[in-house]
Amino acid sequence: MGSWFEANLVSVLNGGAIGCLLFILAIGLSLVFGMMNVLNLAHGAVFLAGAFIGWRIGGESPTWGTFALAVGAATLLGLLAGAVLSAMTEPLRNRSHLDQALLTLGIALVAAELLSMTFGNDVRATNAPPGLDGTVPVLGTDYPVYRLFLIAAGLLLAVTAWLVVSRTAAGAVIRATVADREMVSAIGIDDRKVKLAVFAVGSALAAVAGVLGGPVYGARPGLDSTVLILALVVVVIGGLGSVKGALIGALVIGQIESLGRALFAEAASFILFGALAVVLVLRPQGLFGRADMAGAPR
Amino acid sequence: MNPLLSCRDLSRSFGALKAVDAVDLTVHAGTRHALIGPNGAGKSTLLKLLTGLLRPDSGTVHLGGQDITRLSEVKRSRLGLSQTMQQVSLFPSMTVAENVALAVRRHRGGTISALPARRGPRRHVDRQVDRLLTDAGLRNRDTLPVSALSHGEAKQVELALALACEPRLLLLDEPGAGMSPAESARLTELVLHLPAEITVLFIEHDLDLVFALATEVTVLHLGKVLLTGAPGDIRDDPRVQEAYLGTSRRADLFTTPPPTSGEPRVPTRP
Amino acid sequence: MSAPADIAAPAEGEPRKPPPVRVLVSVLAAVLLAAAPLFLAPYAISTLTRMLVFGLLAASLALLVGVSGLPSLGHAAYFGAGAYAAGWFAQNVSAQAPLSLLVAAFTGGFVAAATGWIAVRARGVFFLMLTLAIGEIVHQVADSWESVTGGSNGLYGIPATEVGGAAITNVGVLHWYVLAAFGGGFAVLWAVKASPFGAALRGIHDNEPRMRSIGYPTSLYKYAVFVVAGTVAGLAGGLLAAQQRLVTPADLGFTTAALALLAVIIGGARSLWGACLGAALVIFVRDSIGPSLDGHGPLLLGVVFILVVYLMPNGVAGIRIGRGKGGGKP
Ligand SMILES: Nc1ncnc2c1ncn2[C@@H]1O[C@H](COP(=O)(O)OP(=O)(O)OP(=O)(O)O)[C@@H](O)[C@H]1O
Numbered sequence: 001m002g003s004w005f006e007a008n009l010v011s012v013l014n015g016g017a018i019g020c021l022l023f024i025l026a027i028g029l030s031l032v033f034g035m036m037n038v039l040n041l042a043h044g045a046v047f048l049a050g051a052f053i054g055w056r057i058g059g060e061s062p063t064w065g066t067f068a069l070a071v072g073a074a075t076l077l078g079l080l081a082g083a084v085l086s087a088m089t090e091p092l093r094n095r096s097h098l099d100q101a102l103l104t105l106g107i108a109l110v111a112a113e114l115l116s117m118t119f120g121n122d123v124r125a126t127n128a129p130p131g132l133d134g135t136v137p138v139l140g141t142d143y144p145v146y147r148l149f150l151i152a153a154g155l156l157l158a159v160t161a162w163l164v165v166s167r168t169a170a171g172a173v174i175r176a177t178v179a180d181r182e183m184v185s186a187i188g189i190d191d192r193k194v195k196l197a198v199f200a201v202g203s204a205l206a207a208v209a210g211v212l213g214g215p216v217y218g219a220r221p222g223l224d225s226t227v228l229i230l231a232l233v234v235v236v237i238g239g240l241g242s243v244k245g246a247l248i249g250a251l252v253i254g255q256i257e258s259l260g261r262a263l264f265a266e267a268a269s270f271i272l273f274g275a276l277a278v279v280l281v282l283r284p285q286g287l288f289g290r291a292d293m294a295g296a297p298r
Numbered sequence: 299m300n301p302l303l304s305c306r307d308l309s310r311s312f313g314a315l316k317a318v319d320a321v322d323l324t325v326h327a328g329t330r331h332a333l334i335g336p337n338g339a340g341k342s343t344l345l346k347l348l349t350g351l352l353r354p355d356s357g358t359v360h361l362g363g364q365d366i367t368r369l370s371e372v373k374r375s376r377l378g379l380s381q382t383m384q385q386v387s388l389f390p391s392m393t394v395a396e397n398v399a400l401a402v403r404r405h406r407g408g409t410i411s412a413l414p415a416r417r418g419p420r421r422h423v424d425r426q427v428d429r430l431l432t433d434a435g436l437r438n439r440d441t442l443p444v445s446a447l448s449h450g451e452a453k454q455v456e457l458a459l460a461l462a463c464e465p466r467l468l469l470l471d472e473p474g475a476g477m478s479p480a481e482s483a484r485l486t487e488l489v490l491h492l493p494a495e496i497t498v499l500f501i502e503h504d505l506d507l508v509f510a511l512a513t514e515v516t517v518l519h520l521g522k523v524l525l526t527g528a529p530g531d532i533r534d535d536p537r538v539q540e541a542y543l544g545t546s547r548r549a550d551l552f553t554t555p556p557p558t559s560g561e562p563r564v565p566t567r568p
Numbered sequence: 569m570s571a572p573a574d575i576a577a578p579a580e581g582e583p584r585k586p587p588p589v590r591v592l593v594s595v596l597a598a599v600l601l602a603a604a605p606l607f608l609a610p611y612a613i614s615t616l617t618r619m620l621v622f623g624l625l626a627a628s629l630a631l632l633v634g635v636s637g638l639p640s641l642g643h644a645a646y647f648g649a650g651a652y653a654a655g656w657f658a659q660n661v662s663a664q665a666p667l668s669l670l671v672a673a674f675t676g677g678f679v680a681a682a683t684g685w686i687a688v689r690a691r692g693v694f695f696l697m698l699t700l701a702i703g704e705i706v707h708q709v710a711d712s713w714e715s716v717t718g719g720s721n722g723l724y725g726i727p728a729t730e731v732g733g734a735a736i737t738n739v740g741v742l743h744w745y746v747l748a749a750f751g752g753g754f755a756v757l758w759a760v761k762a763s764p765f766g767a768a769l770r771g772i773h774d775n776e777p778r779m780r781s782i783g784y785p786t787s788l789y790k791y792a793v794f795v796v797a798g799t800v801a802g803l804a805g806g807l808l809a810a811q812q813r814l815v816t817p818a819d820l821g822f823t824t825a826a827l828a829l830l831a832v833i834i835g836g837a838r839s840l841w842g843a844c845l846g847a848a849l850v851i852f853v854r855d856s857i858g859p860s861l862d863g864h865g866p867l868l869l870g871v872v873f874i875l876v877v878y879l880m881p882n883g884v885a886g887i888r889i890g891r892g893k894g895g896g897k898p
């Protein structure tokens with residue numbers, strides 16, 4: 001066991017880093033759906049836009065200054081993208097989920113195509129900022145510091161999100177909206193403003209995740225749908241609208257993506273599906289989801 | 299008399315609210331059993347526990363001696379439990395006849411074929427649909443889409459749909475709500491002339507209708523059974539009047555106009 | 569709703585006698601399709617054949633989306649699975665005429681059966697998310713399982729289908745082969761839609777909770793139609809392999825699924841014929857202006873999706889919001 005762990009430590013840590021990225025991504029997706037009942041399939045495109053911004057501003061070897069600038073720019077762009085998405089989905093408020101999904105898919109396709117026209121079809125790899133670009137010995141293996149930084153950042157964000165949602169006034173509105181949207185608008189909170197805010201924050205998180213993920217994945221066309229699918233699986237496994245679910249789901253999927261691929265190369269996709277299937281057969285609403293959201297019998 | 303349906307200690311809460319609270323209820327075969335009680339008493343919730351639409355927190359339900367507590371709604375329907383909903387719930391893209399045919403095919407037509415139906419079984423289904431629609435007074439409405447019907451007519455389709463399921467126990471949730479007096483009269487006729495093999499448990503606010511139809515009445519209040527008895531006994535019981543109006547002024551209770559569904563009726567529970 | 573052609577469909581309670589005009593049009597269409605190789609140029613014949621292949625895929629999706637109310641975003645997975653299976657079988661076992669098609673249909677159905685159960689138990693947006701994820705995972709499998717699928721290069725050099733020892737190399741003969749299989753697959757879809765089972769599917773689309781309360785095990789029904797649609801999509805995939813003699817991961821990728829969905833929407837969602845016509849239009853546009861788009865086809869597809877959603881105020885598939893609204897929901 002000990003030696004197995006040592007041999008696969010790098011994969012496990014990688015899985016943790018990917019899991020933390022996925023968590024940042026999934027939490028936006030999950031809240032937008034849980035609160036606003038909108039499935040935002042353009043989420044992956046926002047992530048990719050963030051990754052390209054990181055590369056454009058920081059180049060291949062960003063300094064701390066350009067890295068911070070990239071994070072700031074991505075935040076702004078994410079907020080803006082969220083506002084646009086919120087406005088574009090507004091006319092579809094009373095339409096089916098399929099219509100909303102098709103609209104956001106259309107937006108995702110257009111955005112991804114525009115990105116590839118602007119930045120080309122090559123992998124745009126970036127390095128971590130100085131100080132984080134080296135390796136540290138972890139139990140005898142050299143491991144990239146940046147990925148440890150990602151894990152720390154993800155966990156920090158998880159704690160922050162949990163505190164915001166469970167302890168603050170804004171969090172109370174969030175929880176109330178997840179539980180009963182009509183009730184919240186009935187007590188005079190403007191539903192549209194909540195939607196705009198949630199969309200904007202969710203998209204900003206996705207764009208920042210893109211900048212952070214740049215040194216791991218490298219910005220490239222097709223990355224948007226890869227991460228979107230992983231985030232969807234995370235949300236489905238964890239349960240819609242649940243921060244805890246998103247965290248657990250992201251960590252599980254991170255391990256499957258990393259450790260699974262390292263151990264079972266060709267079969268990793270089967271494992272991903274297997275995990276999805278096992279969870280959903282046992283709990284159709286996901287690990288921490290509410291039964292009525294998945295339409296399960298009560 | 300042998301009990302067709304009996305539930306013991308049935309409970310269901312929504313959060314802190316005990317909507318149905320340790321209810322014991324026995325419905326005897328062949329009876330017309332009314333379930334009455336003020337708004338929010340838990341009548342609809344109780345019915346949903348019986349049909350399996352909601353799961354009880356505790357307690358058991360038996361149908362004809364068989365424990366059906368753990369059975370799904372689908373299985374219960376196959377065992378002869380059939381219901382109409384308080385809110386109209388039909389198949390809006392289909393005609394009246396198609397709506398009813400869905401249920402007839404499931405309960406009388408044998409298997410649901412994945413090949414276009416041949417002539418023989420088809421006519422058999424059609425005849426049954428015709429009969430049900432005629433009984434419900436919808437004979438000349440059969441080719442209309444249900445979305446074109448009036449509210450009262452839609453409720454009649456509900457009833458025809460429930461009867462098409464060949465029930466042993468028919469559960470009706472406020473069948474008369476929103477009907478015109480003429481429609482309501484036809485409903486009374488229809489229920490009165492149902493064959494004795496069909497037992498009926500119905501919720502109704504219109505007490506005239508209740509006393510015209512019921513052979514037994516159960517009063518539900520705050521999720522609990524207040525009492526069960528013959529209609530005459532219920533009418534005179536002071537507890538019932540108190541539950542309904544919070545007063546013991548009998549006159550008020552029995553001259554209240556039949557309330558329409560959905561409107562708040564005093565007293566309501568929080 | 570968005571299916572004007574279907575409102576005229578015979579009502580369920582009446583003897584099913586299609587109006588003579590419809591019969592006439594169907595017969596005429598069949599005759600024209602069969603006679604096409606006699607007067608069309610080879611390139612036009614191939615295009616027509618592609619339309620048939622894609623039309624069968626779209627029609628199988630219409631059975632899910634329009635009839636049963638199951639808007640799958642991953643239907644290309646079963647199409648692609650069938651295509652790979654047919655290609656692999658023709659390469660490694662036999663290229664004899666109907667065999668690889670049977671293998672394709674079986675594989676499509678099998679993959680649908682293996683993945684469908686978790687999808688059909690989910691409602692609403694969960695169904696969308698799951699079918700999208702399943703489609704993408706199957707796509708990844710095709711991309712990474714190199715020993716069987718050839719990885720990102722795909723399966724190439726698939727031998728031509730043989731009939732009694734002679735390979736079908738003539739585009740006209742190939743067209744007839746595809747047309748015959750199309751007829752078979754379409755007949756299956758039509759029969760399912762017109763049957764009592766199909767009526768139950770429409771009932772599920774309309775009001776699933778009520779269907780359960782009148783005694784229909786709706787998840788089983790949805791599973792069954794999911795597998796049927798997967799089987800027919802697999803058959804269409806087998807036809808694709810027979811025509812292209814090349815299968816790549818793109819054939820089961822999201823773009824294919826999205827194009828099929830677009831065809832279904834254009835065709836009015838509830839109509840099988842409509843889906844075929846939609847598919848013909850999609851293929852026509854893709855083949856004629858696709859090359860001039862310089863690889864930016866997805867851009868056009870995205871714009872079309874956005875426009876379609878905004879321009880169809882009743883919803884793309886006539887699927888009402890809050891399914892079972894107006895009742896059913898306790
Ligand atoms: N799904 C639900 N979630 C939360 N509370 C519910 C739910 N369904 C019913 N309730 C509550 O349970 C109580 C009983 O409701 P129920 O519908 O059974 O009453 P009822 O006797 O049928 O009233 P009415 O005469 O108005 O139809 C009510 O207070 C209602 O608000």
Ligand SMILES: [Mg+2]
Pocket residue numbers: 341342343384471
């Ligand atoms: Mg009620």
